[in-house]
Structure formats: structure tokens, C-alpha cells
Amino acid sequence: MKLSPLLALIALLTLAFSLSVTIAPDASGWSSGKKAGNFLGLMFGDGRKLMASQFFTMADVYFHSGYYPSVFDKNSSEQKEIISASHGRKESEEDEKNEDFLGKPKDWIDAFGRNFKITRHTHLESGNEREILPWLRLAADLDPQKIETYTVGAFFLKDHLHRPDQAEAFLREGLRNNPDNAEILFELGRMYHETTHETDRARNVWELGIKKFLELSPDDQKENRLVFEETAVNLARLEDDAGNYDRAIYWFRQGQTVSLDPGSLDVQIDKIQKKISAKQP
Amino acid sequence: MNKIFAVAGVVIKELYRRKDFYVLFVLTALLTVGAGAVNFFNDEKIIRYVKDICLLLIWVSSLVIAIVTAARQIPAEREARTIFPLLAKPVSRGQIITGKFLGCWLATGIGLLVFYFFFAVIASSREHTWPLMTYVQAAWMQWCLLAVVIAMVLLGSIYFAAPSSTSTISFVVVGGIMLLGGHLKVLALQQAEPVQSLLIFIYYFMPHLEWYYLSDFVVYNMGAVPWLKIAAATLYAATWTGIFLLVAWFGFRRKNLTT
Secondary structure, eight states, rough: OOOOOHHHHHHHHHHHHHHHHHHHHHHHHHHHHTTTTTTTOOOOOOOHHHHHHHHHHHHHHTTTTTOOOOTTSTTTSSOOOOHHHHHOOOOOOOHHTOOOOOOOOOOHHHHHHGGOOOOOOOOOOTGGGGGGGGHHHHHHOOOTOHHHHHHHHHHHIISSSOOOOHHEEEEEEHHHTTTOOHHHHHHHHIIIIISSSSSSHHHHHHHHHHHHEEEOOOOHHHHHHHHHHHHOOOOOOOHHTTOOHHHHHHHHHHHHOOOSHHHHHHHHHHHHHHHHHHHHH | HHHHHHHHHHHHHHHHHHHHHHHHHHHHHHHHHHHOOOOSSTOOOOOHHHHHHHHHHHHHHHHHHHHHHHHHHHHHHHHHTTTHOOOOSHHHHHHHHHHHHHHHHHHHHHHHHHHHHHHHHHHHHOOOOOOOHHHHHHHHHHHHHHHHHHHHHHHHHHHHHSSSHHHHHHHHHHHHHHHHHGHHHHHHTTTTHHHOOOOOOOOHHHHOGGGGGHHHHHHHHHHOOHHHHHHHOOOOHHHHHHHHHHHHHHHHOOOOTOO
16 A cells, blocks of 8 residues: 555644644643753752852852952862851951962962963952842752852842842742741841831841741751841840830840850840830839 | 965865854854843843853854864865875975964954954943953954964874864863963872972973963953063963974974875
8 A cells, every 4th residue: 555645744743733632731740740840950950059059159259350269279168258248247358368369479380370360359349249140040040948049149139239129039039949947037137127127027027037946956056046146136126226125135135045255245235224224214 | 475375275265164163153142142131130231141151152162163173184185185286286294284274273363353243242232341452362362372272283183093083182181271270280289209290390391371361351341461461471372383383393294194
């Protein structure tokens, strides 16, 4: 029997169409079952976390405009400056000196080669901080559980680029991916308190952060005690500003339970107690 | 000199007849435009990552064009047996080597010009600035590096069996120098003897190609490098190019072309 090529083509097209109609409903179920929402996650699997870490480092490289130690230099494993900046830490002269990873030229080749690489330690400023955002976005997409990405991104969006709406959206995204995270809740509360001046929202978010912290295992609590201290102290200041002195003292005392320097908080408590006694007739 | 230019002209014609450059240029353009189209946090002024990606692609593409083109020059002439009619003309083996080098170098130069023009258009469309000096220096230094690479690959093509092996070894060597070149001495000092002395010897007697990577100055808007330093680096590249071409000529002069 001789089959016309045209007929064969039509038969195959019909078969392909019928199969696609039959299989399509099931196929959509297969992909959603594998959490295929994140394309990068689907592409790279768990290896994406390594790439996320690399992209986060790229954000720090951009923050320093390319002046950055390679794996062969000393200081290559130091804490990233975008993280310390987001925690409000300012660089001292000593820090600057420590970050001179190049040192003196080793020979004429090294000395001459330095003419062709960036040897000045600078930080992005005047709105140019925006250049680190693509790397943070990619890092968040690749590893949604990396908390620093959200806190650092939100810090730069809020404090440097003056875009609290974007900062809030990024933190909310982080919270959706890490619903119990006290650090993101702390940053969110800080944004409400300092930027949008929504005291009640800030209080609620910080109190939720404290609650989430207390639900952690003892080991995790130990690891995150800085977040607890920062949240408690900020709550105390918020209550102090609102005139709720008893609550303010309560939160300072909570902060003291984990603080490495509880004495410094005594000064704050004394000040509030003086306010209370001045108020009493 | 005319004979050298005649040989070089054939190489340039070969490059624009082949599809390598067009494919790599279209790929670079597509990836750059694709990266630039992504919206991060609704901020349309973000540009450095696009510049970074584009320059990386330009570096990879120009290296591929230079190495692949240079690696096949002499072996292709031998395989097609066109080397014999060429040598039958009043042209010396030294002129063939120089002509082949010049052709490859000029061809990659034309390619670089197109690539950097595209880069400048993309970058200035977002940054609204035109740091021409930085672009010229970056392109020039890259072209100097390509001169050394092309001469090195031509030398390799005289001694290695096939263009594929020459290309692979060249990629490994160039990649290794770019990655480790500046750090080799530090690495050497951490090793025991005799590896230490061997690495230090290599450090001093290898072409320091890592100097020619000025992309960071372009990406981070760091201004221009002093021209005197560029001139010194150019002289250094010319010296290494001369060394490689001379050794290639020594090899090619005695090479039995019939086997």
C-alpha cells in the first residue's frame, strides 16, 4: 500500500494535536507539583544557592566599584561591607587600613600592573548604590532563604535611594519566603518607625518579631540574639517616645538579657526612671 | 611590505566571508539587549551590570575570533596544499608569518571596533555620557592583548598537530594567565621547592596579559589610565608579539610542509 506523504503529514499533525489536548491538563499539574514558579530554581536546583552567594558577593564588589580582594588576597573571607553598612556600622580609619588588601607592591610587575586595576577604596554614593540592586535581585531569586539579601536590599532602597515602597515590597517578599524570620520583621518595623513614621505598625511588627524569636530553639536563639537585642531596644525607644515608660523599661530589660554590654542599657533605664519621677507630683 | 599586506588582505577577506564574527556579534547584541531589558526595582538608570555583561561577551567573542582564526591559518594552507603555490611566489616564509599575523590582528581590530561601537551606543543610551578616552583605552589595550595572543597561537599552530589542539591549549593558557597571572608569585611563595622557583620563573617570564583588562575602569566609570602607562604596556605587548613571531618564524623556516 502506498501512503501519500501529504496524508502521512496530516495524520501525524492530527496525532500530535490529539495527544497535546489529552496530555495538557496533566502536564500542567506535573510542573506546579515541582514548585516550578521559580524558573532559576528549576534550572539550577540546589546549586543555585552557591550562585546566589556569588551574586551577593558581586553586589559587594559593585559597592566598592571593583576594589575587591580576590580569592588569592588576604581579607577575601571578611564580612561583606554591604551587610555591616545595613547594620548601621560606619567605617573607622582602622577598618580602612585593614581593607588595604593589596599592601605594598611585591615587585615591578605588581607595581606596574596596579596602573591597570582599581586600587582606590571607594563606596558607591549619590544614588549610584542602585547598581548593586540587580545582583541582590538575582541572589534573592536564586536563594529565597538568604535573609541578608532582603535586609541589605531594603536598607539601600530605603536609606540611600529613598524608595521605601520598593524596600517594603522587597521585605514583604522576604517575609513570604521566610514567614518566621525575626530579622526581616525587625527591618520591616524599622522602616515603619523611621521612614514612614507608622508607630503602631512598627510596634506590631517588632512584637511579632520578638514572638517569632522566642519560638526558636535555644541554639537558634543564641545565634540570633543580636536581632532580639536590636528589636527589644528599638521597641523600648518607641515606647519611650510614645510616653509608655513602663513598657520602655520592660523592653530595655528584655534587651539586657541577651546584650553583651547590659550596663549601657542601664543608663537608658535610669533616664526613663527620672522621667517617671519628674512626672509624679 | 606590499607582500605582507597582500597576505594580510586575504586573511581579512576570509574573516568577513566566514560566519564566526556575525554569529558572535549577534549573540553579544542579543544577550546585552536582553539583559538591558530586565527591570530591577523599577529603576531605569541601572546600567553597570549591562556594561559588565556586554564587555565580558566582547572579551570572550574577540578571544574566540582571534584564537580560532589564527590557529587555522597555517594548517589550513598546508591541508589545502595552497601553501605551495603561495611559496612559489616571491614571498618568504617570514613574510607569510608576518602577513598572517597582520591579517588576523587587523581583522580582530575591525571586529573590536564594531563591538565597542555597539557597547558605546548601549552604555550612552542609559548613562547619557560618552567617556571616549576610557573606551579608546579599553579597546586599544584589548587589541594589544590580542596581538600577543594571535602571535602566540600562530607559534602554536606551527608546532601542534591540529588547529583544534592549538585553540584548546591557547584558551587554557590565556585563561590561566588572566586568572592567575597577577597572583602567581603569591601562590609560588606558599609552595615548597622546587615548585616555588619554577612558579617564580614562570611569573617573571610570561606575558602578563592581565594588565590589558581595563573593563573595570569602563564599568565603574573610573576615568582613564595615564597614557604613559598605556604606551609602556603597548611596548611590552609589542615585545612579546615580536618574540612569539620570531620563534614561529624559526619553526616555520625549517618546517617540512609535505608531511
